[in-house]
Amino acid sequence: MNVPISIKVNGVERQAEVEPRTLLASLLRETLCLTGTHIGCDTAQCGCCTVLVDGDAVKSCTMLAVQADGCSVTTIEGLAQGEELHPVQKSFHDCHALQCGYCTPGFIMSSVELLEKYRDLDEGRVRELLEGNLCRCTGYNNIVQAVLSLAAERGRT
């Protein structure tokens, strides 16, 4: 029995009829064709699937689509303004914070959230706050750098 839901995704109201067991990740990837949200595990460990739900970073493989009914969801596709990259996207590029790019959308979404929520970020804190995301390529240091450089910029302004 399908359930009707209504979710604002990247600023656009979307309606869908979903099976109750459908994960938010599947809704995004399969129904809405937003394939930038990736799946890397089946135990909520890798963070490749991280999106923002009402501003909170959420592993979309751990949430049912019906739970997101009435929420506002931002995915990696919703960050750039046309040609212009979101500052976090740009910082990842500038700092060489990605290699294969599979973990990248999840890391960027987590980073957007933590830059939004936390004021005094130092290196140790950023490493701790990125605990929910795995990257096998970069060794993390450039990712941490990408976040810290934005935090520093913010401190200056």
Added chain:
Amino acid sequence: MSTKWFGAAIPRRQDARLVRGEGRFLDDIVLPRMAHVAFVRSLHPNAALGAIDAATAMQVPGVLEVVSHADLGEAGRPFLQLLPHHGLASATWSALAPGRVCFAGEAIAAVAAESFAAAQLAAEAVAVEYRTSAPIIDLESAQRPDSPLVHPDIPRNLAMHMVEQCGDVEAALRSAPHRLKERFRITRGGGMPLEPRGVIADYDLNRRELTVWSSTQEPHTVRNTIATMLGLQRHMVRVIAPDTGGGFGTKINVYPEEILVPWLAMRLGRPVKWVETRSEHMLSATQEREQIHDIEVGFDESGRLLALKNVFYHDMGAYAPRGGAVPHNTSAALIGPYRIPNVRSEIAAVYTNTATVSAYRGAGQPQGVFVIERAMDRIAAHLGRDPAEVRRVNTILSDAFPYDTGLTNLLGGAVEYESGDFLGTLDKALELADYAGLRARQVEARKAGRYFGIGIANYVELPGRGPWAGGGVRVEHDGSVPVYTGAPSQGQGHETTMAQICADQLGVSIDRIKVLAGDTALIAHGIGTFASRFGVLGGNAVRLSALEVKEKILRIAGEMLETSVADLEIEDGKVSIVGVPDKSLSFEAVARKALRAAGPDGEEPGLEATRYFKTSNITYSNGTHIATVEVEPATGQVQVLKYFLAHDCGRVINPMIVEGQIMGGIACGIGNALLEEHAYNSEGQLQTGSFMDYAMPRAADMLEIHMVHQETPSTLNPLGIKGVGEAGTIPVPAVICSAIEDALRPLGVKINEAPLPPFRLWKLIRAAAKAA
């Protein structure tokens, strides 16, 4: 030729897409009428298969087909051996298990259905009859005459027995002033690319053409294997590797699923997709590293090695898709940067009822380096000398190159270091770390009762594996320059580095260049991306093609400008007469001329070349890593404090990318040193079946890294590149364990194994305390 691009830290060109979430990974591909596949995987590690009953499974709504080995016919025969080592008792896998299973997780049957959910549900409903036997899991007992057999036709489970030697080890050991014997053990881990494996196949019934997308490091090998196994001609099969989320060796082999999915697509007459779950990956993707080494070294008062004898067991797991490549690499890596006149290295590689072992970043080399570097520390301790000094007296000097170690590599060539400055990296690393300062700090720390240790490890990497790689270059009518190669990137950044090489060689801005890879339709032959090989071989192939195209551009431009080629120069996509810059031709104009019927006499149309670069031997990179740690003896917790390294991978194409490769490699190595272990229980069941149990480094496990580059060009290729993909990982278990042992020296703890998660180290600390 000016080198405007080569050597520069050019930002990566593929990033813009990836940071926007516009990558196109395998699971992002959806074809009309696509069916989905789930596998029935063995619950037992060693069993003969009886009846496979799919009646209930076929009742699940949406199920299209359930197949087992009996349905496959010719497509079910074992794969060909890719690296038929001399003396190898080869066992290769089949598309589905042929009557018996050799590890828990082996695919027994496949279900195709309208949705993945239906396929999964039905797979669970397939009933399999097993006649189980005791499994053999333990590496050491696998060779005993009474051991259970993994493959009934392979006695004592012995896959390969090989001896490599130079000099006379026994005599040298007898006469050596000092001797030490040790046993070292390294356990299993996995590459763990964050994108799981996956395959999509689509068969065009009318044209009889098969298109396969696979998350693979080797699209051409996949194509060739599919053609062989399914009885198709190679040119009727096209294999595409889309954006791939990491490989690290885990995606080099042609897996059973890469035959089964295309076979199903042909049988069903519709596209078929399979993407593995992470749990499936843990059970069935290849793993690596398990070895036990018994070594004996003989040395003099100064610590100079006179003889090295090593007998080691290597765990092959269930099958050997690439012969004995991994243990052979271990043997070749054993010598490192040291002069050792007498060496004997004996490999006993055995099959066990565990997931197949094949290359993972470093492919046998971290183990070899672990062994020799642990030995160096023991020699130093035995003689009461500084570990850096003992390494120094053994290091091959710069005037000794090319240096033949006396051993052979896995391709049968000599392990001959073509060039290098091994003392250079040692000195640079010691200086970067302020080694003397660190030792002084250690004295202070010890006084304060803290367990602060300094580790050091050298390595020689075997990258640039031959025999060849190809790369093509074309200049289009609009002046754009596609570069196409046979080897896809799984994050290495070929899109940028190959463009840098082409831009310099052709004399054009990098902005005009687009690198295309990972599609067998682009180039006839390819070997793939692994063994840190593609920068070396692909880079030089692209150079050859670019130079050929450039010559043609000059010839045609010479005719157009009515001047001799010797008077022409190329810069930034323009050909001009030397000294007359305003008389110039754009690449566009030359390309259009080359395509017109009225093009120059004797010239074939177009500006295009596809060349292959063949190397005479493997290149050798090297380096020195130094780490400091602090250990908490009450818990066995290790904190890695700082990390320093000096490395030499020949000429550096892009320092930013090289540093990225090294940092990522170090993270993998930290996993091997402290965290990661694939554990099987004695019943042959994997205990680490998810990311909950298999601990990989996270951001907080990484640390400050300081590095310096040294550039000693390779003499084996015109660009002087040596390769770097695995260099970050190879010495890390050695250097971290060196530091831990150094930290715990006051407690007399010896580190002979890796990894060392807190519990294991705590047990060693306790055992040492009891013994004291």
